[in-house]
Amino acid sequence: MSAAPGSSGSSDARAAVLEVLGPFNKTAVTLEDGTRFTEDLNFDSLLVMEFIAALEDRLDISVPLNVLPDIETVGQLVVAAQEIVREEHG
Amino acid sequence: MADLFDRFESLRARRDALVGDGGHDPFQVQMDEVLSQTEAMINGRKTILAGTNNYLGLTFAPEALQAAHDALEAAGTGTTGSRVANGTYAGHKALENRLCSFFEKEQAIVFSTGYLANLSVLSTLVGSDDYILMDADCHASIYDGVRMGDAQIIRFKHNDAADLDKRLARLAKKPGNKLIVIEGVYSMLGDKAPLSDIVEVKNKYDDVYLLSDEAHSVGVLGRYGRGLPEETNLEDDVDFIVGTFSKSVGTVGGFCVSNHPQFDLLRLACRPYIFTASLPPSVVASARVSLDLVEKGGALRKRLMRNAERLHSGLSALGFTLGGDVSPVVAVVASDVEVGVAFWRGLMDAGIYVNLALPPATPHNYTLLRCSLCAAHTSAQVDRIVEIFAEVAADLDVLPPISKKKTALA
Numbered sequence A: 001m002s003a004a005p006g007s008s009g010s011s012d013a014r015a016a017v018l019e020v021l022g023p024f025n026k027t028a029v030t031l032e033d034g035t036r037f038t039e040d041l042n043f044d045s046l047l048v049m050e051f052i053a054a055l056e057d058r059l060d061i062s063v064p065l066n067v068l069p070d071i072e073t074v075g076q077l078v079v080a081a082q083e084i085v086r087e088e089h090g
Numbered sequence B: 001m002a003d004l005f006d007r008f009e010s011l012r013a014r015r016d017a018l019v020g021d022g023g024h025d026p027f028q029v030q031m032d033e034v035l036s037q038t039e040a041m042i043n044g045r046k047t048i049l050a051g052t053n054n055y056l057g058l059t060f061a062p063e064a065l066q067a068a069h070d071a072l073e074a075a076g077t078g079t080t081g082s083r084v085a086n087g088t089y090a091g092h093k094a095l096e097n098r099l100c101s102f103f104e105k106e107q108a109i110v111f112s113t114g115y116l117a118n119l120s121v122l123s124t125l126v127g128s129d130d131y132i133l134m135d136a137d138c139h140a141s142i143y144d145g146v147r148m149g150d151a152q153i154i155r156f157k158h159n160d161a162a163d164l165d166k167r168l169a170r171l172a173k174k175p176g177n178k179l180i181v182i183e184g185v186y187s188m189l190g191d192k193a194p195l196s197d198i199v200e201v202k203n204k205y206d207d208v209y210l211l212s213d214e215a216h217s218v219g220v221l222g223r224y225g226r227g228l229p230e231e232t233n234l235e236d237d238v239d240f241i242v243g244t245f246s247k248s249v250g251t252v253g254g255f256c257v258s259n260h261p262q263f264d265l266l267r268l269a270c271r272p273y274i275f276t277a278s279l280p281p282s283v284v285a286s287a288r289v290s291l292d293l294v295e296k297g298g299a300l301r302k303r304l305m306r307n308a309e310r311l312h313s314g315l316s317a318l319g320f321t322l323g324g325d326v327s328p329v330v331a332v333v334a335s336d337v338e339v340g341v342a343f344w345r346g347l348m349d350a351g352i353y354v355n356l357a358l359p360p361a362t363p364h365n366y367t368l369l370r371c372s373l374c375a376a377h378t379s380a381q382v383d384r385i386v387e388i389f390a391e392v393a394a395d396l397d398v399l400p401p402i403s404k405k406k407t408a409l410a
C-alpha cells in the first residue's frame, strides 16, 4: 500500500494541489485550472519552493526543479504532479 | 519605450526600502584600509572584522606572503589565459599535487574560484539520464551549477537523511546515476551535515555518488583540517570533495578532489575550467603554502573553536536567538528585515562588521546577523563584539529579557 493517493488518477492529484495551495493563496482569487501562479497568486520564487515542498510531502513525490519553469498554471501543475505520482508510485 | 532596467524595478524598490535614508549601506561596505586579519578602517572608523570567513587568519601569514612575492617576481602578475587554451604553469600542477597529498586523494583539479568549481563539476558530472539529490539549503553556486547541467534536480529537506532515503527509494527502479550533493558545514548557520547518516543511506542503493562542498569546513574541522569527512572518519565514502581557497586558505580559488581514475577528463568537459583564465602565480603559490599551514594548524583550530564558544555563549546568555550549534559561524536571528538592517547599522556605527544575510539567501527566510570568527581574534575582541551586541539591542529595544536564556532554533 502506498501512502500516496496517486493510483486513481487526476482527481486525487487535483484535490491534493488545491488542498496544499489553500494556505498559500493570499489573494481572493478562486482557484481554477487556468489560475496562474505568478500573475494571479503573486507567487515569487521563494513561495514556489515552499509550496512545492509542501506538495511533495502531501503526495510523497519528488518534483524535479527542472519541471518548474514550464508550469505556469494550477492545471499544468496538476498534470505534472499526476505524472510524477504515476511514475513514482504507479 | 521601456527602459532595459525596468525589469529590476522590484529589486530597486527593495534596495531603496532597505538602504533608505542613508547610513551604512549593507551592500556597499568599503574597507578603506585593511589593518590585519581582524581589523579594517571603514568610514574612518577602526572596525573589528567578524564576517570575513577568514577562519584561520592566514591572509597575512608570513610564509604565504613570501611565497606569493617570490612567485610574483618569478612568473609575473597573471597567466593571461586558460590552462587548456593558453597553458598550465608549473605552480598549478604543484598546487594540485599538494591538494592530493593534503586530502590523501589521487586526483585534484584547481579552478579559478569555488563558485566555478561547483559550476564545473555539477554541470558535467551528471547528464540528462541522471539525478542530482541536493540538500535544500545548498549554496547558490550549487544551485547554479546543477541548473547549468542536464540532470534531473531533486531537493531533499535540509540535513534530513530520512527524506533523502525516501527520495532515493522512489528513484531506485529508474536507470541513471544519482549524485547526492551536500555541504560539510552550511554557510549561513554553521550547522554540520549528518554525514554518517547520509553515507548510510547512500550505501543502501546502487549507482549513488556523494559530493560534499567543504568550503566552510576545510581548515576548521578534522585533525589535519580536511573537513567534516576527516572529522567523522568517512573520507572514503565521499566521492568528490569541492572546496575553496577563499576562506580558511586565505586567498582565492577553488578545487575538486577525488579518487576516481577518470577524474582528469573533467578538464576537457568543464566549460568554467576551459573558458576562463587560470589563477595567477602569486595566488597559486600562497595557496600551496597555506595548505601546509592548514594541515599543521591544530593550534589555530583550537583558538578558533575557543573564540566560537566564547561568542556563542556570550550572545546566547544575552538572550539572542542563534541559528545553530557552536561553530565558527555564529548567526544571530533578527525578527525581521527592518530590525536586521537597523541592528547591522548599529553594529557598524560601533565598529563591528558582521554579515547581514537576507532572504531568499537564508534558510527559513531568516534575517541573519552572521558572524564568522577568526583564530586571530583575541578574547578581548570577542568580548567587545558581545558587548556591542548588547548595547545595540538595548538601543533598539529588541532583546528578550537579558536574564532569560533562549535556546537555539532549528
Ligand SMILES: Cc1ncc(COP(=O)(O)O)c(C=O)c1O
Residues within 6 Å of the ligand: B113, B114, B115, B116, B118, B139, B141, B183, B187, B213, B215, B216, B244, B245, B246, B252, B253, B254
Ligand atoms: C558553500 C560554498 N560553496 C562555494 C562557495 C564559493 O566559493 P568562492 O568564494 O571560492 O567562489 C562559497 C562561498 O562563497 C560557499 O559558501
